[in-house]
Amino acid sequence: MxxxxxxxxxxxxxxxxxxxxxxxxxxxxxxxxxxxxxxxxxxxxxxxxxxxxxxxxxxxxxxxxxxxxxxxxxxxxxxxxxxxxxxxxxxxxxxxxxxxxxxxxxxxxxxxxxxxxxxxxxxxxxxxxxxxxxxxxxxxxxxxxxxxxxxxxxxxxxxxxxxxxxxxxxxxxxxGAYFAKGVAPVSIWLSTDYARAAKGGTGAAKCGGNYAASLLPQQEAQAQGCSQVLFLDPVEGKYLEELGGMNVFLVYKDGTIVTPELSGSILEGVTRSSILQLARDRGHRVEERKVSIDEWKQGVASGDIAEVFACGTAAVITPIGELKGRDFSVGDASAPAGEVTMAIRRELTDIQYGKIPDRHGWLVKLRD
Missing domain, CATH: 3.30.470.10 (Aminotransferase class 4, branched-chain amino acid transferase, N-terminal domain)
Structure with a gap:
C-alpha cells in the first residue's frame, strides 16, 4: 500500500x-x-x-x-x-x-x-x-x-x-531517565506461560498489539519484584527473544557480545543495530544467533557470561543484574553495572548528544 x-x-x-x-x-x-x-x-x-x-x-x-x-x-x-x-x-x-x-x-x-x-x-x-x-x-x-x-x-x-x-x-x-533508579542493574522475570509474539505473527512489527500481549506478564514480573519481563521463542520455548520493549545482549568474559538473531518475531531495534556497529568498532567479536535460556543460566554460573544488558530507544542501555524464574535465580541485581555495558552506553549517548564525532553519519540536524 x-x-x-x-x-x-x-x-x-x-x-x-x-x-x-x-x-x-x-x-x-x-x-x-x-x-x-x-x-x-x-x-x-x-x-x-x-x-x-x-x-x-x-x-x-x-x-x-x-x-x-x-x-x-x-x-x-x-x-x-x-x-x-x-x-x-x-x-x-x-x-x-x-x-x-x-x-x-x-x-x-x-x-x-x-x-x-x-x-x-x-x-x-x-x-x-x-x-x-x-x-x-x-x-x-x-x-x-x-x-x-x-x-x-x-x-x-x-x-x-x-x-x-x-x-x-x-x-x-x-x-528524563526511563527507570526511576537511573542507570543501575535491574532484575528481569522469565515468562514461561506467555509468548510475546507467534511464528508468522507481528513480532517484527512495532504495533500496539505486541505490547498489549506483554502487559499481563509484565504485571507478573512486577509482582516478583522485577522491572521487565523476558520472553522466549514461541515455537520451542527455550531461546531468548526479547524483553517487553527491549532487545537483550550477553557479554562473555572473552569480550564476545551475543544477541538473539532476528527470527521474524523479534523487533529489529535501531539501538540494537547501533550497538552491534559500535561493538565491532571497538574490536569485539559480535554474534547474532540463537541463545537458549540454559546458556544464560549456565554461563552466569560458570562465569563465562560476564555482563547482560537490554537496550531500546527509551532506556538506551540498561544493565541486567538478575534473571529470576519460577524455580531459579541467577545473577545479582546489587552488583555494579559491567564495564563493557557502560562503555558502549557512554559512547552511544556521547554520539547522540554531540560530545564525540559521529563517524557513521547517524545524526540529523532538526534545528540550529
Whole structure:
C-alpha cells in the first residue's frame, strides 16, 4: 500500500492558543519523568486510497476525532515508532538515525496492510514539530524529547479488510531517565506461560498489539519484584527473544557480545543495530544467533557470561543484574553495572548528544 507523493508535503501550521508559559514549561522540564507530559503541538497527516498522503499540518496537541466504527478500534490497524531529539551544547537540536526509524515504520505498515509513509516525510514530520516546539527539548544530562510517531486506520466500516483511510500523527514528550533508579542493574522475570509474539505473527512489527500481549506478564514480573519481563521463542520455548520493549545482549568474559538473531518475531531495534556497529568498532567479536535460556543460566554460573544488558530507544542501555524464574535465580541485581555495558552506553549517548564525532553519519540536524 505504498502510495508515493508527486511532491513533498506542504504543512499548514496552526499555533496553539493554550501553549504553556515559559515558567510552566521549565517546571515540567526540571523533572519530566517519562511519557508524562506532552508538548503544545502535534503533527497530523491524512491518507486515503485515492489521494495518498495529504493535508499535512502542525496543530495544537489535543484529542483525535474518531468514528466509533474506525478500523483501529475493531481490527487493531495501528503502528508506532519511538525516536528522540537531543539538544547539543551549542543549543542545536538533532535526532538519531531517523532513516532507520522511518524504514522500520514502513516495514510495520507493510505487515499491518497500512500505507507506507516515505522516509523523507517521516524525518520532515519531526523537523516540522521541532520548528514550533523547540523550547520543549530539555538540556539537562540524560534528558531528551521523545517523539512518538504513530499511524492508525481511520476508515469507518465493519468488515475484515485493510482500511482505505489512515492518519499519521507525531506527539512529543520531554523525557528524563526511563527507570526511576537511573542507570543501575535491574532484575528481569522469565515468562514461561506467555509468548510475546507467534511464528508468522507481528513480532517484527512495532504495533500496539505486541505490547498489549506483554502487559499481563509484565504485571507478573512486577509482582516478583522485577522491572521487565523476558520472553522466549514461541515455537520451542527455550531461546531468548526479547524483553517487553527491549532487545537483550550477553557479554562473555572473552569480550564476545551475543544477541538473539532476528527470527521474524523479534523487533529489529535501531539501538540494537547501533550497538552491534559500535561493538565491532571497538574490536569485539559480535554474534547474532540463537541463545537458549540454559546458556544464560549456565554461563552466569560458570562465569563465562560476564555482563547482560537490554537496550531500546527509551532506556538506551540498561544493565541486567538478575534473571529470576519460577524455580531459579541467577545473577545479582546489587552488583555494579559491567564495564563493557557502560562503555558502549557512554559512547552511544556521547554520539547522540554531540560530545564525540559521529563517524557513521547517524545524526540529523532538526534545528540550529
Amino acid at each position: 505504498n502510495v508515493a507523493n508527486a511532491a513533498p508535503l506542504v504543512y499548514r501550521v496552526e499555533r496553539s492558543a493554550r501553549a504553556r508559559s515559559a515558567a510552566e514549561r521549565e517546571k515540567i522540564l526540571a523533572a519530566p519523568g517519562f511519557g508524562l507530559h506532552f508538548t503544545d503541538h502535534m503533527v497530523a497527516i491524512e491518507w486515503d486510497k485515492a489521494q495518498g498522503w495529504h493535508d499535512a499540518q502542525v496543530r495544537p496537541y489535543g484529542p483525535l476525532a474518531l468514528d466509533p466504527a474506525a478500523s483501529v478500534l475493531h481490527y487493531g490497524q495501528e503502528i508506532f515508532e519511538g525516536i528522540k531529539a537531543y539538544r547539543h551544547a551549542d543549543g542545536s537540536i538533532w535526532t538519531f538515525r531517523p532513516d532507520a526509524n522511518g524504514a522500520r515504520l514502513q516495514r510495520s505498515a507493510r505487515r499491518l496492510a497500512m500505507p507506507e509513509l516515505p522516509v523523507a516525510e517521516f524525518t520532515e514530520s519531526l523537523r516540522q514539530l521541532i520548528a514550533v516546539d523547540a523550547d520543549w527539548v530539555p538540556s539537562a544530562p540524560e534528558t531528551s524529547l521523545y517523539f512518538r510517531p504513530f499511524m492508525i486506520g481511520t476508515e469507518a466500516f465493519l468488515g475484515v479488510r485493510a482500511a482505505q483511510k489512515a492518519g499519521y500523527y507525531v506527539i512529543a514528550s520531554p523525557a
